[in-house]
Amino acid sequence: MRTFLTWILLISITIPAAAQKRPQLGDSALLTLVQQKTFDYFWSFAHPVSGLAPERTETPNVVTIGGSGFGVMAIVAGIERGFVTREKGLERLLKIVNFLAKADHYHGIWAHWIDGATGKTIPFSRKDDGGDLVESAFMFQGLLAVRQYFDKDTPKEREIRNKINALWRDAEWDWYTQGGQNILYWHWSPNQGWAMNHQVRGWNECLIAYVLAASSPTHPIAPKVYHQGWAVSNHFLNGRDYLGIKLPLGFDYGGPLFFAHYSFLGLDPRGLKDRYADYWEQNRNHTLINRQYCINNPKKFKGYGADCWGLTASDNHESYNAHSPTNDLGVITPTAALSSFPYTPEYSMQALKYFYNKVGNKLWGKYGFYDAFNETVNWYDHQYLAIDQGPIAVMIENYRSGLLWRLFMSSPEVKNGLKTLGFTSPAI
Template identity: 85%
Template sequence: MRKILLVICLAALVQQAAAQKKKKAPRPELGDSALVTLVQQRTFDYFWKFAHPVSGLAPERTTTPEVVTIGGSGFGVMAILVGIERGFITREEGLERLLKTVNFLQKADHYHGIWPHWMDGATGKTIPFSRKDDGGDLVESAFMFQGLLCVRQYFDKDDPKEQELRNKINWLWNDAEWNWYTRDGQDILYWHWSPNNGWSMNHQVRGWNECLITYVLAASSPNFPINPKVYHQGWAVSNHFLNGKEYLGIKLPLGFDYGGPLFFAHYSFLGLDPRGLKDRYADYWEQNRNHTLINRQYCINNPKGFKGYGEDCWGLTASDNHEFYNAHSPTNDLGVITPTAALSSFPYTPEYSMQALKYFYHAVGDRLWGEYGFYDAFSETNNWFDYQYLAIDQGPVVVMIENYRSGLLWRLFMSCPEIRQGLQRLGFTSPAIPAEAP
């Protein structure tokens, strides 16, 4: 009798183990190209399926579907171009969505042609980002214009709807008063202005951070350009602009010690091509690649002993965390890994970014993977795994992976004659700027 019971128990244990093994079975192996495409498509769906139904703009995050974000939506319009090229949607579907979005932006609240950080996705009315931040946000609007100019260059056919889209984008672009944000002609750009609070936010845009694209666009404006000295005497003058020191054996030309959060290497460079891009201050490919390598090497060294960190699991940048939200970096490390950091660095560190992608997908698995790709962040030390998506983190994943694969957005943005002229006015050189460019 005991033998029978033992056999029954063993059989039950074997059956239970088999069920658990089946439940935890590894995902089907995909080739690298197929896996990268899957990540792009799922992440693209945030901007396609989760977009606000009225405006087509991207909600700030999945828990705030009515609050749309201008900067994240700028990344989103670039993601739509990727979706067309990758066959996730048709050119006609993308065109219709983008026309809806541009028509909405024409009527939405703006402040001297500059949109607010947040707005109501149905009405276009400003939603204050903070108590006094209830007007124009120059940097968020720069992210949108970076995307819109790529859209304008992409839809180049002699077709009435494509021509309409180009014309409306030009109207918005020509109407943006970048020089207004020098606050009465100072040699610096200011981030915010509000009709209710004026310049009371008093936030000057100085480097090094994510805002280089703001100065490039301001210098490239057809109707309201800044003087180049605003770039050289404003942006390039701060106590954390020039660096030149080595961290973990890697030289860092610009920025904070250890580079700061990795989004500095992403947001301005979704359209602005860093390959061979140089001015008197830096080689921007070297800057972004070395920043990424320092960030990864810090995670490998893992001086605070956080669980999970290593060659396969790295990437510190601004994101959600187990406390709330923070700009994670080697000097502000809370044990939180944010997938967008490594994935949006594909152009700079393709092999290392692929390692991280596979770790996130296979090892962390369903704790991190959902309807719109990888959730925003996780901490194995704190056994915390986010359940939300953020537009500002989703967009660079789609776009920068595509720039690694095909250079699509870099090619489009750098083909803009105004951008070429603006870069030259600021003293930049680039292989993407023909010698005969105006």
Template identity: 75%
Template sequence: MRLIWIGCLLLAGLLPVQAQKKQHKDTRREQLSDSALLTLVQQRTFNYFWKFAHPVSGLAPERTVTPDTVTIGGSGFGVMSILVGIERGFITREQGLDRLLKIVNFLFTANHYHGIWPHWMNGATGQTIPFSRKDDGGDVVESAFMFQGLLCVRQYFTGSSEKETVLRNKITWLWNEAEWSWYTRDGQPVLYWHWSPNNGWSMNHPIHGYNECLIAYILAVASPTYPASPKIYHEGWAMSNYFKNGKKYYGMKLPLGFDYGGPLFFAHYSFLGLDPRGLKDRYADYWEQNRNHTLINRQYCIENPKKYKGYSADCWGLTASDSYQFYDAHSPTNDLGVITPTAALSSFPYTPEYSMQALKYFYYKVGDHLWGEYGFYDAFSESRNWFDYQYLAIDQGPIVVMIENYRSGLLWKLFMSCPEIQAGLKKLEFTSPAIQ
């Protein structure tokens, strides 16, 4: 999970030990309709993946201070954002098609490990940038986020032109070459997060739920060429001390996961394409899971047991992000007084009225302390008068995509239309109105 990223990021020198404070003058903002405000936020945030993309690869930099280090997972969210950009008229279909061809052509030649990309790579060369000393190979979770996006792209471009045909075929080729079964470490009933040609399985990180990695399991079972057995889901993913929950918090039942749900990105990353509406398996109703997780997170901020300045029904949302000292996975059980806009904004499908309430607070009340060239900065703490000055791809992408899923269901429709995904979900005994 992202909890293990923090130390690696600090060791890699990609995070400041003490983030800087910004001084801004507050400015009065023109009052916009809700629809216009949503479009503005989507467009500004989309520009991170469009204007700030690496010029050679078209992939998304990890964050604004690392323009040459591109991230596979954040770029997977980015390719989904490009589809939103086309649909919303921020760019033309042809512009989006050309950019996506650039990205896919680059991914063809970039380093991969049994068809699985590394977490980070050089945006100009495609060479692996180690995430930590031993994490210098394939990252099955980051790659799952990318494949989730690429499959949406494949389902979107259904035209008969040469460009669209080439794009579809290359995505299918990449998808077919990903050896998900390799990452079961010789057929064990669980997925392993990392493998390296230099260090083998020494990271030794089997992926147990519940967290953001659900999509990796679904893709592994759905693979048409290197599928893993459904056993990995039931005997690996669903087997941990923090998988089943079933307790109530503020009167709301949480079927799965940590106490109070953990950071809110658990309700976002796997569900950018995977449609949680009516999605159920033997363990949970995933709409109930995600909505209640969001409501619990919000209610904790309203209750505000640590009495942090600013926390309220207007200002809520705890998830992994930058903090005033380091990157951290904020949650009700790890509350440092830091609000992260992506938490509430990426929850629009689950809590539209409450997310709009937060959006208006961020935009009109916090104002220029928080709003910049690519939308809302990553995080802020009113208690410490600290406002971040950076953007992170992994946090920006879900804002664009989940607001669009709230508005039109675009990415949910595309991903769920994949025949391989339908077959994989059936193998895992999921039910959903979207499964034919």
């Protein structure tokens, strides 16, 4: 006779994994679980030689500088949450910093992709085989937070501070004005020179590059580079209403939601203002517009609604795209809503519970939520991307404790750089 337990096991085997009921968790426990799983991408799946984060799960040797910058902040959050000890976290971060010191760089700026074993540049495209200023800005945002976190007077904590300072002082932000122009350029290569010719103008994810360039203790830009470069474009000032919500800056309907995340993993938008915008209002309203668009669902995609929202750059059923209300393919990307926890905690929690409890194992794997899904065409990604994973762990931590905001904003150079550009903030 089969035992009761045997029958239960047989039933569980015959029910599809995605349909099996998940254990109900309280809000705090669910946030911790998501943080821990997401953190583990940067801890367990890190490249064994460099400690840096692979670009995605299918390219384990191609490590990404920007995604790894998010990852070092996720490691700090993981230490605070007790996922790893301070000592083990410090050892891993020292490994990363030592590798970065020897990796290819271009006037102190790293490439977008590098080989995780050798540190050699892997071209991002035919002409993009040199320094990537914006990806490196994401890394320096993380490194400065790490430097501020390890503040004890011990040999290893002094060592990591000193090594981060050496990398920070070596970065030639002013070089990337292409001969002293009043704007930053995204790329430079010893093989291609300035052939990419990509100016960094707003509004998008790149604000942090200007903040760090102005904050540099050795190679700063002048304020006019910010005001005459970044703040001058056809897509900077907005001020119009979308779905009843005012948008101070950026594209119609705000563009993909990562604009509200990448620069603000360390840069604290609470009370942050300059002559152009209140950045808390900008990021919160951008998020609310994105969500309201999904609720209205003008294209009638399956699943969209108050519980299932979030359009940003990610994988999709065709390839990869920067999803937004004006570029909507029916693809929901969990990082969009989850990295918005500081701006819309109640709405982000609604989405988190839908992803975890309703979509279930179709969307959930070893490192938390897979990158994206499209219920209309019954497509569910099976990959993870570093640049989408990192903001989840970091922004949930900022929502819960403000840790990474507090660390980055405590940097004396950052305070000075923000003041130089005309920003005001309670943190400076």
